[in-house]
Amino acid sequence: MKRRDFGQYCGLARALELVGERWALLIVRDLSVQPQRYTDLLNGLPGIPTNVLSTRLKELEEANLVERRIAPAPQRGVLYALTPVGRDLEPAILALGLWGAGQLEEPRPGDIVTPGSVTLSLRGVFDPEAAAGLTASWEIRSPDMVLHAVVTDGRLDAGVGPSPGRPDLVITFDPDGLASYRALMRAAKCGLVELDGPPALLDTFISVFPLPRNDTRNDTRTTAGLAEQN
Amino acid sequence: MKRRDFGQYCGLARALELVGERWALLIVRDLSVQPQRYTDLLNGLPGIPTNVLSTRLKELEEANLVERRIAPAPQRGVLYALTPVGRDLEPAILALGLWGAGQLEEPRPGDIVTPGSVTLSLRGVFDPEAAAGLTASWEIRSPDMVLHAVVTDGRLDAGVGPSPGRPDLVITFDPDGLASYRALMRAAKCGLVELDGPPALLDTFISVFPLPRNDTRNDTRTTAGLAEQN
């Protein structure tokens, strides 16, 4: 059932054997936001065949990255959640996501944006230094989704759904505003948002979740210079 | 020719569309150590079919991660090298490699260890805090490979081949010693190495390239560091 290994004793090769197959890392990404049911995963992963999702979940469970749970009282059903090993993947996922975000072009027709994806973007761009000592909470709303970002003494808790406590600032976007984290920040900077709370907290938000630069895309000159040294 | 996209506007999905196919990240890994020829890549990637290597290189070139070059005078031939965009993948590769290293079991029969893999391990476990202000150089030798690690004022240059200048300490392993970075450190701690230089520098080496803990840990430093680089 498993794809052949890469034949080398190497951390990266091992990682790719475990989560390198199609859809696997995206499943882990969604689970890293919060435990999900099978159907939640199907909704968050547009186009994934049901048999592939089923297979991946079994493989990830086999590899001890994911565990099945019986959902608590109100929901009943099966919940998939990350194990500690799976949660340790988050730094790698954030790093890959940050890099990929810099390679994004304009959204293609049919591309969707999921709450989980934006949540991970928030975690990825979060700047711990800029947030040192800070305590504040935001709630981000659009017709499609509600997210929260709670910073407590410099530590971030970002997730899907409304803020656990009363948020200091509620940022509301119109339908087209929240097409992505990038669009979110653009809209925020242009004031195309509705605020409920101290407006100054919007500036704090922008400085704590800085939009990464992406300008190295077509720069070839540096490469040529470095290569000749090697 | 291209595999279908993931249908979502998300950095991680984009990254996987670009480097998520089989062997792609391993090719980038090898190129991140130094530019390589087609045959070098074949040797460093045991078992990769030639058509797959060829296809990947074209795709990576198309995506502006890799560029072809004519090799300089002595070698003549084609060289593949990373573009700046490709080099920006290194934090993600190191993060994935570190995680995967924690998931490694004992080497399977037939698993090989490549110089590129060990080099990336060195870069991945390098602790900038422990090395702050340090200047020292090591050369690591075994029958199969020679590596160098040069720390200049806390900044690391690790690569394949002998040290560019005269190394402060030469660490020589017997044939079985250098089965992996992990094996390297184990052998070093047990004194199963031959030293040429001040023995105290071996302790420095061990503290600057710490063997990561195998158990679950909350590593905030990695995440913070990665976020800052982008």
Add this chain to the structure above:
DNA sequence: CCGAATCCGCAGTGATACTG
């Protein structure tokens, strides 16, 4: 020798239908 292109068999994937 280096740098591939070509052919074939098969496993992994995608799409849809179906079931406990």
Add this chain to the structure above:
DNA sequence: CAGTATCACTGCGGATTCGG
């Protein structure tokens, strides 16, 4: 809701061949 079943398709592994 949480999957299994089926089937067509394509990417991959393995080998061989080919041009510079």
